[in-house]
Amino acid sequence: MSKHLFLLFSLAALTCTHPDLSAQKKKTDSSGRHTSQKKERYNISIVLPVDEAQLKTEKGRPLMSFYEGIRLGLEQLDNEPVMLDVQVHMFDQTNMQTFDNFAYSRELKxxxxIIAPASGKVVEDIARFAREHQINFVSAISPFSGNVEENEYFHIVQPTLNTNIAAFTRYSKSVFPKNKKIIIFDKAKENTQDIKKGLSGDKNVVSYDLSFAPFDVSSITRQLSPDEPTVIFVNELNPQKTTEILKVLTRIPTNYQVEVFGMPTLYLNPMIKGHANPNIxxxxxxxxHFDNNTAFVKKINTRxxxxxxxxxNDMVYRGYELIVWYGSILKKYGTGFQYSKYDNIDSPYTPYEIQAVKGDNGHINYFENQxxxxYKYNNGxxxxxxxK
Known part of the structure; x- marks a missing residue:
């Protein structure tokens, strides 16, 4: 049995017996900033944006997997001298009044x-709460940074869309420095300028606005280079609309080589794993990337x-490694770990690279895994x- 205290709270159970937290006061320096404290016990709150009934449904299954991964991760931390009191809180994110009542509970303060596999406005709300009470908050699955500014307690482990765009444009420039590049977009779509910014200095970039130009095989083929691969950026997050674009691209004659860079949601499209278009x-x-052949994944799968x-599944692995990694970080650096060396040494698998993201005024807006x-697919x- 795990030696760590594990409590499960629903909204209706917030008056349950819980550890005595009254003496745990946060210390601040002369500027009012939270100073790091090392403790023999740390309180970690896992916030699940579902109620108990939703958690048992198909929709709630990913969050249940995340929760179960955390429970397995605590087994690994059993050998650590520092104790973790892990409390799991659930609330219905469709009812924001419920969140307001929940957020100011004694346990969460x-x-x-705080670790939360949440998304959208809930992330902003928890980030605001975390800053107000000087509690580090790890957003576990959402790339959403919202309107958060000057919040040194907000940590995003799923890279933001801007970071994804910067990564794939940087890679495309390194591999295809002189190739023609086409940005396919709709005039109403955001992020086109971010793609252009990532390709700045490249003189081979053209835009293809779907709202003005006809998008069919003959039209797009006329834009391609016949002698070398053409790089195409598909600025579309909606999987269904992405599929519509890919259906046109897959009809391009096979004597044209095309390198298609998509948004992170491209992984949802089964077309990319097929064998029908070796020229794309x-x-x-x-x-x-959780490889089933690695010792880490085999260990988790067995247990x-x-x-x-x-x-x-992936959510199990992610829950497992986040509780192990951040539990270890708390042990090493204390509650203000973001002001110390924010390393990934104790991450069981993923080599996270946490960077401070600063605003124009030079102040930290949040910390982000970058x-x-x-992922590359060709001919299956x-x-x-x-x-690098």
Missing amino acids: QADL TYYYTAPY YQEVYNKPA FLYI IFTLIEP
């Missing part, structure tokens, strides 16, 4: 770390099957690229 290579970015009698793999063959 006294947390040393697809690329997208992602921070995770998860023993405990839950079902196969593990490590990304490049997958290659994982780790950019």
Whole structure:
């Protein structure tokens, strides 16, 4: 049995018996900033944006997997001398009044770390709460930075869209420095300027606005280079609309070689893994790759099957490694770990690269993981690229 205290709270159970937290006061320096404290016990709050009924549905299954991964991760931390009191809180994110009531609960105010697999406005709300109470908050699955500014307690481990764009444009310039590059976009789409910014200095970039130009095989083929690969950036996050674009691209004559860079949601499209178009290579970015042949994944798979009698998935691995990594960081550096060396030494698998993202005034807006793999698919063959 784990020696770590693990409590599960629903909204209706916030008056349950819990550890005595009254004496745990946060210390601040002369500027009012939270100073790092090392403790024998740390309080970690896991916030799940579902209620108990939703957690048992198909929609709630990824969050349940994340939660189960955390439970397995605590087993690894059993050998650590520092104790973790892990409390799991659930709330219905469709009811923001519920969140307001929940957010100011005594348990959450006294947390040393909040981890939440949340998205959208909930992330902004928790980030605001974390700053107000000087509690580090790890946004576990969302790339959303929202309107958060000057918040040194906000940590994003799923890289923002801007970071993904910077990664794939940088990679494309390094591999195809002199090739023609086409940006396919709709005039209403954001991020086109971010792609152009990432390609700045490249004189071979042209734009293809779907709202003005006809998008069919003959029209796009006329834009391609016949003698060398043409690089195409598909600025579309919606999987269905991305599929519509890919259906046109896959009809390009096979004597034209095309290198297609998509947004992170491109991984959802089964077309990229097919064998029908060997002249097209697809690329997208992602921070995770859990290889079933590695010792880490095999270990988790075996233990998860023993405990839950079902196969593990990516959300299990992510929950596992986040609780192990941040539990270890708390042990090493204390509650203000972001002011110390923010290393990835104790991350069990993913080589996170946490960087401070600053605003125009030079102040830290948030911390973000900026490590990304490049996923490459050609003719059904997958290659994982780790950019240098």
